[in-house]
Amino acid sequence: MSKTMTSKVLVLTGYGINCDIETQHAFKIVGADAERVHLTDLISGDKKLADFHILALPGGFSFGDDIASGKVLANMIKYNLGEDIREFINAGKLIIGICNGFQAMVKMGLLPAFDGDYATQDVTLTFNDSGRFEDRWVHLKSNKSSKCIFTKGIENIYLPVRHGEGKFVAKNPQVLARLKKNNHIVFQYVNNEGKFAGYPHNPNGSVENIAAICDVTGRVFGMMPHPEAFQHRTNHPAWTREELPEEGAGVAIFRNAVEYARERL
Template sequence: MTPKVLVLTGYGINCDMETQHAFRLAGADAERVHLTDLTNGTRKLSEFHILAFPGGFSFGDDIASGKVLANMIKYNLGEQVREFIDAGKLIIGICNGFQAMVKMGLLPGLNGDYTTQEVTLTFNDSGRFEDRWVHLRANLRTKCVFTKGLDTIYLPVRHGEGKFVAKNPEVLARLKKGNNIVLQYTDSEGDLAGYPHNPNGSVDNIAGICDDTGRVFGMMPHPEAFQHRTNHPGWTREELPEEGAGVAIFRNAVEYAREKLL
């Protein structure tokens, strides 16, 4: 059997086709499903093994990036999402998808609480939209399913509200202690560094986090934007593998689903 992936689309989400293609490259049966088809009951989350919230500008980033999408899902699909997690399935949010996940309380999901907002993603310190490639360091101690086997990865960011902030020092300490911090921005040597290496001013250079199970994951950089060597800004100057490094994140999810959920 082949793992089935629901790639959410509609209302300003615009990285859905790339995300679908990345999951297909990784061996999944990925389908783009409109948000309305979920909220009106035409489709159910239970049909799928993996749920992806892609990047984009859902609802025009009105109020705050991801906020309207977060409320749409939380108050229309909250029970289905919780059942999805309880069934051992996987969720990934990328950029705007990550923003929506934190604003509905789905992440960090500390102690199994998927409804209380403990962190947010707010305006970049630079005061402008950042579109650049960044070096990332993966936490080797994390339970995160999506980053298994990864040490470092080079991916693009493109966002105006990517600064990670925790509600209070206790939440940040809990994230560190539980190894919920999955990805951090670094310089080319792998060391934590300031702007432009940390493109938004995120606290502790945080670029991605997961819940306590490691199955619910969000990140600001775009792995779906690095699927082939020609996506890399140095592809004409460097010897690179044919497959882009971002595909590994999707392959990890598909392999987990194939082993654990089928």
């Protein structure tokens, strides 16, 4: 592996993905060379995944959430770019999916990817218990034993969720046990005192309050809340009453990825 000065980030766009511009910006402010690439350009081969170090699947409403959120996008990626993605992962590179990107990742089997199988779906993200789309800020607590590259050094973080289908469900108790045992769980919803609590602190009814998971390598990561929506202190809902650093807390997640890529890829 060669060391490069700037990490190259592919921010996917097209078909109703809609957080691509701010996701690109979050990567840019931590020094990455981030490019928005239309899915059709990847499929046609005009752009090559192999030319990038980090792949970001941003939030949005790909295909209008028709059939199920992220599902149609998942199929499109899986059947057209499956091989490229596997090579990307095998090359030690990083993938982050946020909200709709996370939904697509679990539905194509990229997460949790037990036994290195990145093509079988074991968990899902489905309709919130409230039956509603909701935009609200939530407190997240990280799993200290997680190997997740993206969340290194983050203990707690406050971010917005904006989804109607974010309830995390595992296929069966064995899957859930394995997620816990092997530290796939990265973030869990908590209340403002850092304790597990019900709605609205757990905004969607996720099993075990799960908000984010990664694969065993910690390099493939998905989360429902939006770190790219907290790039500046003025994004925080209480910024006019609290002393906050100028940079939004969400930026750390992108910085971790870009620094890892810079050092290791």
